[in-house]
Amino acid sequence: MNDHIDSGDEHGELGDAEYSEFMELAAHEGFDPEEIEGAIDEAGHGPLPVLAVVGRPNVGKSTLVNRIIGRREAVVQDKPGVTRDRVTYEAEWAGRRFKVVDTGGWEQDVLGLDASVAAQAEFAIEAADAVVFVVDSTVGATDTDEAVVKLLRRAGKPVVLCANKVDGQSGEADATALWSLGLGEPHPVSSLHGRGTGDMLDAVLEALPEAPKQTFGTTIGGPRRIALIGRPNVGKSSLLNKVAGEERVVVNEVAGTTRDPVDELIELGGTVWKFVDTAGIRRRVHLQEGADYYASLRTAAAVEKAEVAVVLIDTGESISVQDQRIITMAVDAGRALVVAFNKWDTLDEERRYYLEREIETELAQIAWAPRVNVSARTGRHMERLVPAIETALAGWETRVPTGRLNAFLGELVAGHPHPIRGGKQPRILFGTQAGTRPPRFVLFASGFIEAGYRRFVERRLREEFGFEGTPIHISVRVREKRGRKK
Numbered sequence: 191m192n193d194h195i196d197s198g199d200e201h202g203e204l205g206d207a208e209y210s211e212f213m214e215l216a217a218h219e220g221f222d223p224e225e226i227e228g229a230i231d232e233a234g235h236g237p238l239p240v241l242a243v244v245g246r247p248n249v250g251k252s253t254l255v256n257r258i259i260g261r262r263e264a265v266v267q268d269k270p271g272v273t274r275d276r277v278t279y280e281a282e283w284a285g286r287r288f289k290v291v292d293t294g295g296w297e298q299d300v301l302g303l304d305a306s307v308a309a310q311a312e313f314a315i316e317a318a319d320a321v322v323f324v325v326d327s328t329v330g331a332t333d334t335d336e337a338v339v340k341l342l343r344r345a346g347k348p349v350v351l352c353a354n355k356v357d358g359q360s361g362e363a364d365a366t367a368l369w370s371l372g373l374g375e376p377h378p379v380s381s382l383h384g385r386g387t388g389d390m391l392d393a394v395l396e397a398l399p400e401a402p403k404q405t406f407g408t409t410i411g412g413p414r415r416i417a418l419i420g421r422p423n424v425g426k427s428s429l430l431n432k433v434a435g436e437e438r439v440v441v442n443e444v445a446g447t448t449r450d451p452v453d454e455l456i457e458l459g460g461t462v463w464k465f466v467d468t469a470g471i472r473r474r475v476h477l478q479e480g481a482d483y484y485a486s487l488r489t490a491a492a493v494e495k496a497e498v499a500v501v502l503i504d505t506g507e508s509i510s511v512q513d514q515r516i517i518t519m520a521v522d523a524g525r526a527l528v529v530a531f532n533k534w535d536t537l538d539e540e541r542r543y544y545l546e547r548e549i550e551t552e553l554a555q556i557a558w559a560p561r562v563n564v565s566a567r568t569g570r571h572m573e574r575l576v577p578a579i580e581t582a583l584a585g586w587e588t589r590v591p592t593g594r595l596n597a598f599l600g601e602l603v604a605g606h607p608h609p610i611r612g613g614k615q616p617r618i619l620f621g622t623q624a625g626t627r628p629p630r631f632v633l634f635a636s637g638f639i640e641a642g643y644r645r646f647v648e649r650r651l652r653e654e655f656g657f658e659g660t661p662i663h664i665s666v667r668v669r670e671k672r673g674r675k676k
Contacts, residue, residue, distance in 0.1 A: 233624035242314035245324035251294035254381035317491035348397035417496035429566035459576035526582035534563035582659025
């Protein structure tokens, strides 16, 4: 097993000689060169840019998000208190892909509407590269809208102003009135009917940066960025204070919204790390049933800024659905992953036995993630955190040369062929690693490869090449029949 494989490839993802050999193989198997290029380019991008959709309740944010992502996934409901599992979605427009952070779905906290809207907007803006600010053109700019405008100006992010609920020519004048917000041209849109959304998305693409090209085995620069995430009151603030060696963040049992968005530079193991601010929540406002929703937004913002997600789990309680959702959020975002089990020193033998069984069943999907058993209160085993993070980062940046990958795939297919379905047996013909951070592979096949066989390929990839601490993305391109060579 090789923990970290690197290559000096220069032709995008492949060296010149390797690239020529790879394209010759592709042509021999009946694949069009443009199709190959497109598949590798699609899989080989760096982190996708992030678009936040913000605005006060009932202006049509979730409807607009559904329109942008092209499916009904964000919850649309007039009733306040709607909590969702996800707040981040992937979208595509005019051939460019990006992420959308939806802040709709929860209305008021006990301190009123303005505080709720501001908290949602603040979390989402922090994660975003650009913002769509949605205003109800039939109502016009309200005091709450003006408050969000102030937040946007302070943040300094590019803003596209969406004048929603313009269902016809008669509503154009209402949209024009929103020039008064000072955010530039209002884009008249009906998110319900789709009117004007194309022009608005064209403006969004101008505001968003391009997804960076993939660079193998190199870091962006500066301290490596760590998100310390977990459900409320699991001990994130205590852990951050312990690793920092001082009281950097307020520890309080009350969940809250307002925050001081300052990342923490902390030296551990002789290296300076940047802990992106999830633990540093100044806990002032009790949100009741909205707390889980705000925690999701806060976690999404931190994960988008980070390279490594350290998920903290309270060992004194059963592994919850919320724990699993947070882990899934980090995996879906493609971040390196470490799981830290807090309060390990408090476990008795019985609880330890049942916890191990829970880990085997509830966290089986991330058996590849490094695990550390710690105590934020006493500092027990804190020295194990840095090696686990470094292991996860190494796996996250691992690169397998194309020649070695195809030798592995040839042996795998020969020894364990895909099951026959409908009288046909699809084969993986060849593949390449299109990206790292996380590792992304494109496999080219003669027919549809079932999900179970893809999982088998991933498991064998891990056994052969390591990839400890990182999700792996595998996409499959099937050869068109008309392109097949005799």
